[in-house]
Amino acid sequence: MINWSSAPLLRVALAFILGIVAYLYLGQGWAGSAAPWAAGLVGAYLLLWLWSQRRPAPAATDAAGLLGLLAVAALGFARVQGYTESRRADHLGHFAPRIEYYRATVDEAPVVRANTFATTLRVQAVRVGGRWQAATGGIRVSLPRHETAAPVPAPRYGEMWLVQGTPELTKGPANPGEFDYRRYLQYHQVYHAQFVHSGQYRVLGQAPLSTVVAISQRAAMVLDGVFRQYVKSPPEYALGTALVLGFRDDIDAATKQAYANTGTTHIMAVSGLQVGLLFAALQWLLARVPLGGAALRRRLLTAGLGLALIWSYAFLTGLSASVLRATVMFTLVIIGQAWERQSSLFNTLSAAACGLLLYNPYLLCDVGFQLSFLAVVSIVYLQPRIGRWLDVRNYV
The missing domain is CATH 2.40.50 (OB fold (Dihydrolipoamide Acetyltransferase, E2P))
Structure with missing residues (x-):
């Protein structure tokens, strides 16, 4: 079971997602603005929360919590409504x-x-x-x-x-x-x-439209030119750029079909696998370097180098959506490790999901977004349970 008290942001993320889903299925034909309603619910929640703090009682605390989740759902509804370009007068x-x-x-x-x-x-x-x-x-x-x-x-x-x-x-x-x-x-x-x-x-x-994205895509094209210069074989060049940069235009149909037949097409998509391998390699290297100093200083140095590495990689891949998702998730994990915060990974994933959906609520409809979070949540939830079933006495 999920320990809800250790992952308070999980409730917030689910309420925000509920508001987005409500708009997608029920609210697209509504001509009015949801922003005043969301602001009113937030104000009502703050008043009820202040009142529950002055007169502590289980009923008042529960009511404030439910109203807070309703306000978050309304904010999700209002956010996706405001993000939808077709509602604008100059569309x-x-x-x-x-x-x-x-x-x-x-x-x-x-x-x-x-x-x-x-x-x-x-x-x-x-x-x-x-x-x-x-x-x-x-x-x-x-x-x-x-x-x-x-x-x-x-x-x-x-x-x-x-x-x-x-x-x-x-x-x-x-x-x-x-x-x-x-x-x-x-x-x-x-x-x-x-x-x-x-x-x-x-x-x-x-x-x-974005100078940062323009520079990052230019950097990705420079790296693509390096691959093209030194990897002479077209199949190897296509696979190399797909695995490292996420460029899949040069992969021939036979190679795509071969990966699809073996269920490994996801390997050709730049995502959390590459970001995780980079950070794991950095941790492995730093663990073998005698940095000295206090433990906090060492953790902060590892975190700083890790953040610089994964964000540099995201930049060099053209800031693609899949890499950004993984980079945001790893950023929160790295910061938590640096300060030795024993936060639930569900809480960290919820914070990443909320941040990404605030930026673009339609990411919820992206299959890559859904599978990214579903895969990590499944691993975190199922791995301890499956591990208890297995009694491996010889790992070789």
Whole structure:
């Protein structure tokens, strides 16, 4: 059983998740704002908590706790509502049928296919009826690679484009039970799509939405160039960049199928495995170095070097979502170890989940996010129980 008293943040995380789920299934058609309701519940909780402290009683304490969880759920509802771009007055969807041109920035590295590039643009302005207006929204664009005699350059993160044409709403699944790619894009705040020919767009310059991400992706491309220079065999190069940097575009279909047949496709995704191995290797090395000094100083040095290492690795992989999840989790674990906080790992995972969902509540709908936390929770919960069943007398 989970010791709830040692993991107080677990209740908070579950309540926040409940609020997000409530919005996704019940609240998307609600035109009003949930923020005032959430603020009111938070205020009511604070008043009830103060009253319960002045007059301690089990009933008052329990009521304050339940009201606090309800307030957290309301905050989760309000957070995902406020994060949803389609609710904004300047969203692209209000202008889409009449758009003549739009200015947008490339928001991610392109997916390279046999005949096309695919990427996401974030719109800053649209021209409607000859007038430019500020706008927001995401557009999933595809462009042909071989439409002209000269090869079409791949889109790069941070490029600002001027695009002609009217984006269309993404289409839902054509068959029952088919993967709903439209919903997947909507969870990434992308509601429109467009096939852009080479004569329909022009690169105006560089204007990255995040300077940090732009620099990190540039660093990842430099490392990719190092792999390409020294690893001459295409299969080994493809696997190396997939395992270290998370680049999977160059892996051939036969290799992907081989990994899928053995159930090891997850190895090719950069995630907590690589981050954990890096930190474990650092701990192993530092344990064999006579650093001297007080125990606290040694722990703080290990923590500082560990945080620098894992965040540097996250930076060099382009700050991908899977690496960021693992890095945030390990950051909290490392800080707890440095201060010798014997906190429940469930509490640490709950804090990581709350932080990530506050940043982007739609991460809850990401399969990678779900599997990352489910895998760690399953290991933490099941390992002691399975360990009691096994009596291994000879590990060799």
